[in-house]
Amino acid sequence: MDDGSARTGPAPERPSRRSRRDADQPMYVVRPGTVAYREAWDLQRRLVAERQADAGRDVLLLLEHPRVYTLGRRTDRAHLLFDQAQRDARGIELVEVDRGGDVTYHGPGQLVGYPVMRLASLRGVVDYVRSLEEVLIGVLATFDVVGERVPDLTGVWVGNDKIAAIGVRVASRGVTSHGFALNVTSDLDDFAGIVPCGIVGRGVCSLQSLGIDTTVDEVADRVEQMVADVFGATLEATTRDTLGRPTTPTA
Secondary structure, eight states, X not given: OOOGGGGSOOOSSOGGGGTBTTTTSOEEEEEEEEOOHHHHHHHHHHHHHHHHTTOSOOEEEEEEOSSEEEEOTTOOGGGBOSOHHHHHHHTOEXXXXXXXXXXXXXXXXXXXXXXXXBBSOGGGHXXXXXXXXXXXXXXXXXXXXXXXXXXXXXXXXXXXXXXXXEEEEEEGGGEEEEEEEEESSOOGGGGGGBOGGGOXXXXXXXXXXXXXXXXXXXXXXXXXXXXXXXXTOOEEEEOHHHHTSOOOOOO
């Protein structure tokens, strides 16, 4: 997607501040630690169904996954470079998912964010993706790292290397799932088993590889602050157990 419009001067009001249908309601944030990919995907699907039914609130999940390659709907299998034996040797699972995009990697040391929110309009999907990029660029800036957009590509880059991937799904009634992955202390050798996001000729990096001494938890704190700023949201910490309780539909 072309991000040229994202580089224009400031608008009277950020599109991201208008992107949530229930912008006046707080957004739950849940930080459950390390969660298996399929388990987190199941949770997202349940949360999506609730939001489609006008139940619950928008939710931001911030977590880590064990090693896994995920194949989006448009994945070219030629971009999966490790065979089964090589994946088994490194303990990397393989999962086909319903998001857009090509193959990507999740693993320890990578902060994964899954916003499940109802957009004000399906026409706002591009603005939503640009807003996720804005969040990540803002987080990197707090570490004095210059993150950039690249025209016609999604995600955030430092020079020629991708530091954060974005892949989203927007279901009926404008409810989002999947999201972003920011490399903090990721084992970059695991990326050798794929062509990340199907993009040839570019590399990957992490905050650690750039000489930044930090943790996933510290980065998650800064992501929360930037989500609150970019989306104009009040974040309310809660737990997975709370999310499992029945909720009252909202108007």
